[in-house]
Amino acid sequence: MTQYIFFSGKGGVGKTSMACTHAIRSADEGKRTLIVTTDPASNLSDTFEQRIGHQITPIGGVPNLWAMEIDPDQATQEYIDRAMAPIRLAFPAQIVQVMEEQMSGPCTAEVAAFDRFTDFLEAPDDGSTAFDVVIFDTAPTGHTIRLLELPAEWSESINAASSGNGQTCIGPAAAIQDAKNKYERALAAMRESGQTCFVFVLHPEAISIKETQRAIGELNKLGINNYRLIINGIIPPEGAENSLFAARAEMQSHYLTQIEAELPYLKQRMFLLAGEIKGVERLRQVGKIFFEGTAAKTFVAEHVPPQLKTLATPLEDVRARLQPNGHQRTLFFAGKGGVGKTVASCITAVWLARQGHKTLLLTTDPAAHLGDVLDSPVGDVIAPVEGQANLWAVKIDPKAAAETYKTRILEDARKRGRPEKAIEVMEEELNSPCTEEMAAFDKFIEYASQDEWDSVVFDTAPTGHTLRLLELPVDWSKQLDVKIFASVDTTAADDVAKKRFGKVIEMMRDPVQSTFTFVMYPEATPILEAWRAARELGTVGIHPGLVVANMVIPAGEAGSSFANNRRLMQEKYLVEIGERFGLPVAQIPLLPKEIKGLPMLAELGERIYGTEKVPV
Amino acid sequence: MTQPIPISALFPSQVKAVDVEIFDPPMCCPTGMCGPTIDQTLLDLNEMLMTLESKGVSVARYQMASHPNMFLSNTEVMKIVREKQMAALPIVVVHGKVIKVGGYPTKAEVEKHLEEAKS
Numbered sequence: 069m070t071q072y073i074f075f076s077g078k079g080g081v082g083k084t085s086m087a088c089t090h091a092i093r094s095a096d097e098g099k100r101t102l103i104v105t106t107d108p109a110s111n112l113s114d115t116f117e118q119r120i121g122h123q124i125t126p127i128g129g130v131p132n133l134w135a136m137e138i139d140p141d142q143a144t145q146e147y148i149d150r151a152m153a154p155i156r157l158a159f160p161a162q163i164v165q166v167m168e169e170q171m172s173g174p175c176t177a178e179v180a181a182f183d184r185f186t187d188f189l190e191a192p193d194d195g196s197t198a199f200d201v202v203i204f205d206t207a208p209t210g211h212t213i214r215l216l217e218l219p220a221e222w223s224e225s226i227n228a229a230s231s232g233n234g235q236t237c238i239g240p241a242a243a244i245q246d247a248k249n250k251y252e253r254a255l256a257a258m259r260e261s262g263q264t265c266f267v268f269v270l271h272p273e274a275i276s277i278k279e280t281q282r283a284i285g286e287l288n289k290l291g292i293n294n295y296r297l298i299i300n301g302i303i304p305p306e307g308a309e310n311s312l313f314a315a316r317a318e319m320q321s322h323y324l325t326q327i328e329a330e331l332p333y334l335k336q337r338m339f340l341l342a343g344e345i346k347g348v349e350r351l352r353q354v355g356k357i358f359f360e361g362t363a364a365k366t367f368v369a370e371h372v373p374p375q376l377k378t379l380a381t382p383l384e385d386v387r388a389r390l391q392p393n394g395h396q397r398t399l400f401f402a403g404k405g406g407v408g409k410t411v412a413s414c415i416t417a418v419w420l421a422r423q424g425h426k427t428l429l430l431t432t433d434p435a436a437h438l439g440d441v442l443d444s445p446v447g448d449v450i451a452p453v454e455g456q457a458n459l460w461a462v463k464i465d466p467k468a469a470a471e472t473y474k475t476r477i478l479e480d481a482r483k484r485g486r487p488e489k490a491i492e493v494m495e496e497e498l499n500s501p502c503t504e505e506m507a508a509f510d511k512f513i514e515y516a517s518q519d520e521w522d523s524v525v526f527d528t529a530p531t532g533h534t535l536r537l538l539e540l541p542v543d544w545s546k547q548l549d550v551k552i553f554a555s556v557d558t559t560a561a562d563d564v565a566k567k568r569f570g571k572v573i574e575m576m577r578d579p580v581q582s583t584f585t586f587v588m589y590p591e592a593t594p595i596l597e598a599w600r601a602a603r604e605l606g607t608v609g610i611h612p613g614l615v616v617a618n619m620v621i622p623a624g625e626a627g628s629s630f631a632n633n634r635r636l637m638q639e640k641y642l643v644e645i646g647e648r649f650g651l652p653v654a655q656i657p658l659l660p661k662e663i664k665g666l667p668m669l670a671e672l673g674e675r676i677y678g679t680e681k682v683p684v
Numbered sequence: 685m686t687q688p689i690p691i692s693a694l695f696p697s698q699v700k701a702v703d704v705e706i707f708d709p710p711m712c713c714p715t716g717m718c719g720p721t722i723d724q725t726l727l728d729l730n731e732m733l734m735t736l737e738s739k740g741v742s743v744a745r746y747q748m749a750s751h752p753n754m755f756l757s758n759t760e761v762m763k764i765v766r767e768k769q770m771a772a773l774p775i776v777v778v779h780g781k782v783i784k785v786g787g788y789p790t791k792a793e794v795e796k797h798l799e800e801a802k803s
Contacts, residue, residue, distance in 0.1 A: 158755075163710065163773075489734060494727070
């Protein structure tokens, strides 16, 4: 029987490194092993230092190991091709084309990615490519949970479709009927403790612990029970020779105690290493440290010469990208989950508010940490942040947004005098998985189009998810173009909707009205991921205007060989960030404690952006 | 992996007679509940069909994606689809007879044809 291991956890906790370490260990033990990523911003190729892509690829230097990166676009195309095959045979070209355009919507992509993912939970018919172990380096938690929740919702939708009105919004029903059993089998396999294990990778930090508890809670609801924890990034004894790292080690010991007390699962620990984890050879070294308890200092950092270039961007260049400039300005913080988007957006929003700009801070991250960092509750309606004048905050919870959206639609229907029975059908229909996505976006537009703010700071969802969300307005105006059977009533409504989307797209493309800021650690993989994400945004005409490098070890505090090795590594990557993006770079320093609360945010804002006001 | 449906399987061996059949244009969601705006026309249609059903009229709606066989097995419908392509849809059939092409009917229209078919 094939064993399945899912790696879960917030992006940036070392999930991929740990998944790859396990994969190599498993293969080295002679088990036929496959590692799969469903992350739209995958970094398996970077970690193994070889091209992988959307097919099962043997990994050089490791017999018995294969890898695959599920490409969401390609998965979507394959799904469409499969569903459209009978249609293409029988219908005229014009109709085929319209159907294909309609299938290019965001819901199909979600369906397709999941569909491809479940393929790996099936035993192959011919037995030829059976694996002993399949390791999933899953997408960041919020998104992962959504994917795992889908089969339950779909099973309901599919049942409703086949029994009730024969209508469903999730792709061609014929294809789905076939898929239903497959999704049920997938979920059954995930629930089987003897076959499947969920490994949570976390840091000994408050937000990471909270996130893990939340994620385990969600999986519990789905009837999944087999968990293991890897506590990563623990500062090794030699690291604590430096006072900054010693302070952080102290902070960690407090959280390690909390983890012992609150998370009653099998736990393993992994040290923060002095150098980067890349390539098969170094992954094997990591395996020795993790599985055999070899000392962390045996992981020798690669030699990195100190950088001669100046790394600091003049503060006025950074400020010029952030301050409202006679217009309302929307600041988007993009980057992989866990790299510090929330921290960066909170620092920036507090700084703007303290400069006298009326500022709205909002998040669409389903696992919203905004309230944790502000140390002040953030709800589903816009409310002033207590203790900071000029600052308001709001959280877009996709589930809550979907409820509001549903209520609004149904009330409208009642006002139009539709009978209760028709409204019941509508309500059932609105429970489709697409409603959440749509409602969250609808809500974002609502806030983004309010004129009363000088600044809107948007702590976005993780990269892959963000891109899909932000590409929606483009997709939707395309969909409106193909919606040719609209009544007069609907045409008018569509025009209004189209104008609204158009305005938002225009705002996102205009560097005067908005700035896209990419947040990243000065490390190889996060830089590459951000750069890819930026390039993808470029295809919809949106270009980044600022980079925030997070957790930068201050030059004056790198006084031990462990800290110095990490500082040198960061310097190399700070130079790379400058060269790759060609943008102003702001730096958030690595601090002895977690960033939390308004006073600390205010102080950091001044340290990072300065106090000087830019004349408007 | 989901297999493409073989063309032979597209033709069911028996089709039960339905009073009113609607051959929809391709759309994301036949209820009008999907997409950035709610399509009131489709909601009106749903409501009208529910009213007819409550009076004992049997109604069926076919999507090209989910019911390609219903299109393919109806020679007259396929002839119109091939000639007029997108402009042909939706096609409305009452007791096997095409009563409307390129638009949804009103309740009065459907009832008129149901009466005629009876007599």
